[in-house]
Amino acid sequence: MNMTASPFELHALEKLREEELEEARAIHSVILPAKSLRAGAVMISHEFQPVASVGGDFPDYFELTDGSVGLHLGAVSGRGLPAALYAALAVGTWRGVHQTGTSPHDVLATLNRRLMIRGMPRRYTAIQDAVFNAHSPELQIASADMPGPFHLSASGCRSLKLCGIPPGLFAAANYQTLTLRLLAGDSALFSTDGISDAFGRKEEQFGNERLQETCDVQQFALPTQLLGRVFAAVGNFSRPREQQDDMAAALFTSLQLSDAGACAHKTM
Secondary structure (H helix, E strand, O other): OOOOOOHHHHHHHHHHHHHHHHHHHHHHHHHOOOOOEEEOOEEEEEEEEOOOOOOOEEEEEEEOOOOOEEEEEEEEOOOHHHHHHHHHHHHHHHHHHHOOOOOHHHHHHHHHHHHHHHOOOOOOEEEEEEEEEOOOOEEEEEEEOOOOOEEEEOOEEEEOOOOOOOOOOOOOOOOOOEEEEOOOOOEEEEEOHHHHOOEOOOOOEOHHHHHHHHHHHOOOOOHHHHHHHHHHHHHHHHOOOOOOOOEEEEEEEEOOHHHHHHHOOEEO
16 A cells, blocks of 8 residues: 655645644744733733744733732643643633633632543643732732742842642642732733743753843833843753743732822723
């Protein structure tokens, strides 16, 4: 039996792959925030740099019904159309859970239970979830299989140690919530492992230490500038190697009082 594909069949397969990638990009573009969010005394901005083949990193954030602000950064396993579909499932499920105002560790536990029921075989999502209460002002954070996050303040940049099993793997997974009090001008940086795992010329990874050092140097940069400088630092470190994974980051900033009054409840 001749198992060699004809030129016509090869062309058809290539066209199918291109159509799947285009569909994956379309799905992914819908779930990404279109703009930064400014709500009261906080601002959330994000940066996303995909690889040529579509992956599954997804930042998301919005105001909750009680006036608090929710933030979510995830990275699903795999690439292409299956990863984009799973990312859409995770984002939709997360938004449904988060509208209830649940604490981050309960959000991840509920997300895990629902993904175990509705998920796809061999798919899971590394994730960070945070909610900010402007009346405290406290940022509550839960994390599962993600680097950091990092707290940027006048004292410098420090890594916050959180751990957890990625939702969608084990039904009995448990999560913890860390509470971070943000002063005016403080920020919290959330990032996916595409940044810390990026390889350089000497087969070294960029790593959390370099990411922390970059944030330390750039801690007084404007929120809109800091993310770009982090991505530039990763690019300079990796060059001339090609990017191997999606890179996504979100920056949560507690604004100075003068800034907050000028931009309450606006988008940019």
